[in-house]
Amino acid sequence: MEYTVxxxxxxxxxxxxxxxxxxALWGSALGVFVWILDDAQNVISSLETFRPKTGTKVYADTGELLYTFTIEDRQLVPLS
Structure with missing residues (x-):
């Protein structure tokens, strides 16, 4: 008997x-993208609650500003 391939x-x-x-590559890329978006969400929420150091302001009893003790003169500016 002869076998033919x-x-x-x-x-x-x-x-x-x-x-x-x-x-597999597509799923990995999607997983990394979702991880980056989740990390970006945390960064954005921390920026919303960020309050820079504005220094110490000394006022007189009349409400007049006498002096501001700061290393950097930072002022809060609203974005909208």
Missing amino acids: IPRRGCAWLFFSFMLIVG
Whole structure:
């Protein structure tokens, strides 16, 4: 009895492997993107509550500003 080797047709295994790798890379990229967005959300919320050091202001009993003790003269400016 003689066995004949049937030649393989097509390259479905190559296509399947390629699509598996592309899917894994796509999923990894999506996971990194979501992680970066979550980290950016934390940064934005911390910027909303940020209050810079404005120094110490000494007022007279009449309400007049006598002196400001600061290293840097920072003033809060509203963004909107």
